[in-house]
Amino acid sequence: MIKVNLSALTHAKVGTRSSTVLDLGHVVVDDIELAFLRGTLEFTRVDNGILVQGILDSAVKTECIRCLTPFFSPIRIELEDVISLPGSELTSEQPVRVHEDGWVDFSPLIRQYAWVNLPLNPVCSPDCQGLCPVCGENRNLGECHCDTEPSTDPRWSVLKELKDSVSP
Template structure:
């Protein structure tokens, strides 16, 4: 859905948006590490002040991801609030200037429309865990044989009695 920036008033507008996961995958060019199991639903509050736009809301969907430890796929319920600050791209965005700390929170909008699909995809990508886990207690895979340690001990000898340069540290007595 595209929102015309001129339709956003200082008093603000509220929108309920639904984007299909397939459309978001298309926008990302197939580069997502996850897939959408349900449409992305969002409630958005948009307001403006001059050339600046404030957008806040809540996004809900269900995502299928791969565990970073055991590589199994799992379903991740996504429900997160967000808020963003946007400015129209203009001459200040085109010229080179020193970046200030306050500039890190500014997103720029080119053109006269805001694409909600881009907005939602960006917010979801920011909020997802960098190392998704199927469960906090996931044991992952054996580094030697590759067996899933969540299903039980693999039985291979994973250097259990091997002497390392840190082995002597366990014998230190601290008073």
């Protein structure tokens, strides 16, 4: 859980500001695993709640699309959202609210923004060799001795013979 106490802002006048620095180690939020979470969150009291803005740096555990090896990929989470005040209903658009005791659990919000910032095609390193298409061996760990030359489908042999007979 990623908790921050905002009790001072719940009763403050509109425009009141506050901030907090996050520097957390390993964090697991439901189905997202983060190696760390660092950054500053700024809070501003607004009419309908508390506006939270911030930029958080992290590394999310993901899987390389080439070799399927799990690794931590760096991400930057830029968040801006309004937190509901105590007593208000949670909605899909506002999944976080200040609890009666003044504490806010930012886990659902961090999870939501982390999912949006996940890399589309994560690669463990630019020179990743991927898996052998024949035997499935991870070519980063060693070389397999499979014949990876594309084999010609025998059904195309008639066309190849025709092409060879026409070519000079």
